Amino acid sequence: MRLPLIGTLKLRGRLTLYVTLLAVVPLLASSLLGSNATQRMMQEQVHEMLRIEAEGLKDLVEASLAERETSVRSWAEDTLLREALLTGSYRQSDAVLSRLQLRYTTFTGLVLFTEDGRAVSASTEPLKDSFVGQEEAVRSSPWFKAALEGRFTSALLTQEDPVFGMQVLHLAAPVMESRGGRRLGVLLAAYDWGQVGEVVKAAMLRARARENDSFSLEVRTQADELLFDSRGQGAERMAHPVAVEAINGPEIPDVGDGWRFVALSDPEDVYASVNKLSLAVLGMVLTTVVVVALCAFLLARGVALPITRLNQSVRHIVREGDLTQKLEAHGDDEVGELARSFVQMVDNLKETAQSLQRGTQVLTDTVAELTRAAEQQENNITRQAAALQETQVTAQEIKQTSLIASERATAVLQVATKAEELGQGGASALSESMTGFQGMQDQVNEMAAQIGRLNERAQRIGGITQTVKGLADRSNMLALNAAIEAVRSGEHGKGFAIVAKEIRTLANQSIHSTAEVGTLLEDITQSIIKTVELSEQGQQRMEQGLMKARSSGESIQALSTIVQDNMNAVRQIASAVSQQNAGIAQIFTAMTDLSTMMHDTMVGLQASQRVTQALRDVAEQMQKVARSYRV
Incomplete structure (x- = not known):
C-alpha cells in the first residue's frame, strides 16, 4: 500500500527518496546493529572491569586479613607474652608489643589481657591506661568472647572505637600455655580499618586515569552494613549506579568471610565512551545520509529531467492538439529509448491524423x-x-x-x-x-x-x-x-x-x-x-x-x-x-x-x-x- 505522502511526490522526489532509503536503511541497520553490538561489548567490558576491581579488592582485603590474623596468632604464641602472664612481670611483654607496633604500622595498638579482662600489657602506656576499669566492658565485648572461643570476629567494625579513637578491626587471639594448653589470656591487635583506603588507592588511580571520577569501592557485610566506602564516610549514595560485587568465600577462612566487595560507578561516566561512540556513529550516519541524499537527488534529477521534458511535450500535445512541434531525443539509456519511441509514436500519430482527416473527408462526401x-x-x-x-x-x-x-x-x-x-x-x-x-x-x-x-x-x-x-x-x-x-x-x-x-x-x-x-x-x-x-x-x-x-x-x-x-x-x-x-x-x-x-x-x-x-x-x-x- 502506498503512503499518501509518497503518492504526492513526483518522480524526482520518489527516486531521491527510494535511492536514499536503499542506501541509508542498510547503513542504519548495520550501524544500529554494530552500535548495539559495540555497546554490549563495551558494557561487558565495563562490567568485567568493575568485576576485576571488586575481585581485586576482595583478594587484597582477604589476603591482608588472613595475613593479619596469622600474625596475631603467631604473636599470641610468643614465649615472652606467656611468661609475662605466668609470672606477672610485664616489662618484657611491653617491649615486645611496642616493637611489633613499630614494625607493623597498620595496627594502631597491641594490648594483652588476662582471662578476667584486665589489661596487663600494651604497646604504649597510655593505651594500657585507657583500659583501666574497663574489665567488664572487655569481658562482654564480642571480640573478647570470640577470642576465648579461639576465633575472630568483625563485630563493632562499623563504629568508631572509643579507646583507639578510630574505626578499627579487633583481631584478638587467645594466649595458651605451651605444654598444658591452658588459656592464659587474650592478645588484642587493633587493625586500622582506614588502611583499606591504601589498598584501594591503586584502583582509584586507574579509574581516574579512565576519567571515571564516580568510581568507588565498597565493603559490606552479608546484612548490607557498610564497612568501607572509598568516597569516605557519609558520602551520598548514587541513585542508579552500575555495580558489580565479589563475595569473600570460605575458601580462605578469615574474619571477612561473607563480606561483599562492591565496585560502583555512575552510568554517565561508565558509558561515556559508549555515548561518544554512539554520537560519532550518529554523526557519521547523518553525514552519509546527507551525502547519499545529495547524490540521489543529482541522480534523480539526471533521470527525471528528460522525462519532465517529454512530459511537457505530451501535455502540450494533449492540451493544444499540436503535432507539428519538433521533439528531440538524447541519450542511449532507457529514457533515451523512451523518448525516441515517443517521437516515432508522434510521427505515427501525425500520419494517422492526416489519414483520418482524408478518410473523414471522403466518408463525408460519400455519405x-x-x-x-x-x-x-x-x-x-x-x-x-x-x-x-x-x-x-x-x-x-x-x-x-x-x-x-x-x-x-x-x-x-x-x-x-x-x-x-x-x-x-x-x-x-x-x-x-x-x-x-x-x-x-x-x-x-x-x-x-x-x-x-x-x-x-x-x-x-x-x-x-x-x-x-x-x-x-x-x-x-x-x-x-x-x-x-x-x-x-x-x-x-x-x-x-x-x-x-x-x-x-x-x-x-x-x-x-x-x-x-x-x-x-x-x-x-x-x-x-x-x-x-x-x-x-x-x-x-x-x-x-x-x-x-x-x-x-x-x-x-x-x-x-x-x-x-x-x-x-x-x-x-x-x-x-x-x-x-x-x-x-x-x-x-x-x-x-x-x-x-x-x-x-x-x-x-x-x-x-x-x-x-x-x-x-x-x-x-x-x-x-x-x-x-x-x-
Missing part, C-alpha cells in the same frame, strides 16, 4: 452522395407507391365489374339454354304437325305463342348482349389505363403490363363475340317476325297449310340452328367473362404483391436512411477528432 441518392430514391418510390395505390383501386373496380359481367353471362347462358329447349320443342311440334294435319290449327296457335315468347327472350338476350358489350368496353378502357400505369411503374410494372395486355385481348374478344351475338339476335328477331307473319298467313291460308307447314318447318329448323349457334356464342361469352374474371383476380393478386414489395422497399429505404444518418454522425465525430490535431 452526402448516399443521402442525395436515398432522397431521390425515396421520392421515386413515393410516386410509384401513389401510382400503385391508384392502380390497385382501379384493379379493385375492374374486379367488381368483372364479377358483375360474370353474373350477367351466367344469366344469359341460362336464358339461351331455355331458348335451346324451346327450339327443340318447336321442332318436335312441327314434326307432329307433319304427321297430323288435323291438329295444326292448335299447334300453329301454340307455335305463335311460343314464337312471341321467343321474340321477347331474344330481345332480352339482345339487352344482355349490349350489357356484355358495355362491360367489355369498360374492361378495354381499364386495361388501357392499367397498361399506362404499368409503363409509368417501370421495372416493377412489367408483370402488370402483361396482365393488362391479356385483359385487353379478352375484352376485344368479348366485344367481337358480342357483335356476333348481336348480329345473330338480329337475324333471330327478323326470323321470328317472319315466322309470325307466316303463322298469320298460315291461319289465313289454311288450305295451303301443308306446303307452308313444310316451309314453316324448315324455317323453324333454321331458327333452331340459329338458337343453337346463339347458345354456342353465349357459352363463348360466358367462358371469356370467366377467363376475364380469373385474369382480373390475378391482376389484383399481383397488385397486392406489388404493394407488399413496395412497402418492404420503403422499409429498406428508411433503414438505409437511418444507416446513412449514423454514417453522417460517425463522419462528423471523426472529423472532430481529426481536426483536434494540427498536422
Whole structure:
C-alpha cells in the first residue's frame, strides 16, 4: 500500500527518496546493529572491569586479613607474652608489643589481657591506661568472647572505637600455655580499618586515569552494613549506579568471610565512551545520509529531467492538439529509448491524423452522395407507391365489374339454354304437325305463342348482349389505363403490363363475340317476325297449310340452328367473362404483391436512411477528432 505522502511526490522526489532509503536503511541497520553490538561489548567490558576491581579488592582485603590474623596468632604464641602472664612481670611483654607496633604500622595498638579482662600489657602506656576499669566492658565485648572461643570476629567494625579513637578491626587471639594448653589470656591487635583506603588507592588511580571520577569501592557485610566506602564516610549514595560485587568465600577462612566487595560507578561516566561512540556513529550516519541524499537527488534529477521534458511535450500535445512541434531525443539509456519511441509514436500519430482527416473527408462526401441518392430514391418510390395505390383501386373496380359481367353471362347462358329447349320443342311440334294435319290449327296457335315468347327472350338476350358489350368496353378502357400505369411503374410494372395486355385481348374478344351475338339476335328477331307473319298467313291460308307447314318447318329448323349457334356464342361469352374474371383476380393478386414489395422497399429505404444518418454522425465525430490535431 502506498503512503499518501509518497503518492504526492513526483518522480524526482520518489527516486531521491527510494535511492536514499536503499542506501541509508542498510547503513542504519548495520550501524544500529554494530552500535548495539559495540555497546554490549563495551558494557561487558565495563562490567568485567568493575568485576576485576571488586575481585581485586576482595583478594587484597582477604589476603591482608588472613595475613593479619596469622600474625596475631603467631604473636599470641610468643614465649615472652606467656611468661609475662605466668609470672606477672610485664616489662618484657611491653617491649615486645611496642616493637611489633613499630614494625607493623597498620595496627594502631597491641594490648594483652588476662582471662578476667584486665589489661596487663600494651604497646604504649597510655593505651594500657585507657583500659583501666574497663574489665567488664572487655569481658562482654564480642571480640573478647570470640577470642576465648579461639576465633575472630568483625563485630563493632562499623563504629568508631572509643579507646583507639578510630574505626578499627579487633583481631584478638587467645594466649595458651605451651605444654598444658591452658588459656592464659587474650592478645588484642587493633587493625586500622582506614588502611583499606591504601589498598584501594591503586584502583582509584586507574579509574581516574579512565576519567571515571564516580568510581568507588565498597565493603559490606552479608546484612548490607557498610564497612568501607572509598568516597569516605557519609558520602551520598548514587541513585542508579552500575555495580558489580565479589563475595569473600570460605575458601580462605578469615574474619571477612561473607563480606561483599562492591565496585560502583555512575552510568554517565561508565558509558561515556559508549555515548561518544554512539554520537560519532550518529554523526557519521547523518553525514552519509546527507551525502547519499545529495547524490540521489543529482541522480534523480539526471533521470527525471528528460522525462519532465517529454512530459511537457505530451501535455502540450494533449492540451493544444499540436503535432507539428519538433521533439528531440538524447541519450542511449532507457529514457533515451523512451523518448525516441515517443517521437516515432508522434510521427505515427501525425500520419494517422492526416489519414483520418482524408478518410473523414471522403466518408463525408460519400455519405452526402448516399443521402442525395436515398432522397431521390425515396421520392421515386413515393410516386410509384401513389401510382400503385391508384392502380390497385382501379384493379379493385375492374374486379367488381368483372364479377358483375360474370353474373350477367351466367344469366344469359341460362336464358339461351331455355331458348335451346324451346327450339327443340318447336321442332318436335312441327314434326307432329307433319304427321297430323288435323291438329295444326292448335299447334300453329301454340307455335305463335311460343314464337312471341321467343321474340321477347331474344330481345332480352339482345339487352344482355349490349350489357356484355358495355362491360367489355369498360374492361378495354381499364386495361388501357392499367397498361399506362404499368409503363409509368417501370421495372416493377412489367408483370402488370402483361396482365393488362391479356385483359385487353379478352375484352376485344368479348366485344367481337358480342357483335356476333348481336348480329345473330338480329337475324333471330327478323326470323321470328317472319315466322309470325307466316303463322298469320298460315291461319289465313289454311288450305295451303301443308306446303307452308313444310316451309314453316324448315324455317323453324333454321331458327333452331340459329338458337343453337346463339347458345354456342353465349357459352363463348360466358367462358371469356370467366377467363376475364380469373385474369382480373390475378391482376389484383399481383397488385397486392406489388404493394407488399413496395412497402418492404420503403422499409429498406428508411433503414438505409437511418444507416446513412449514423454514417453522417460517425463522419462528423471523426472529423472532430481529426481536426483536434494540427498536422
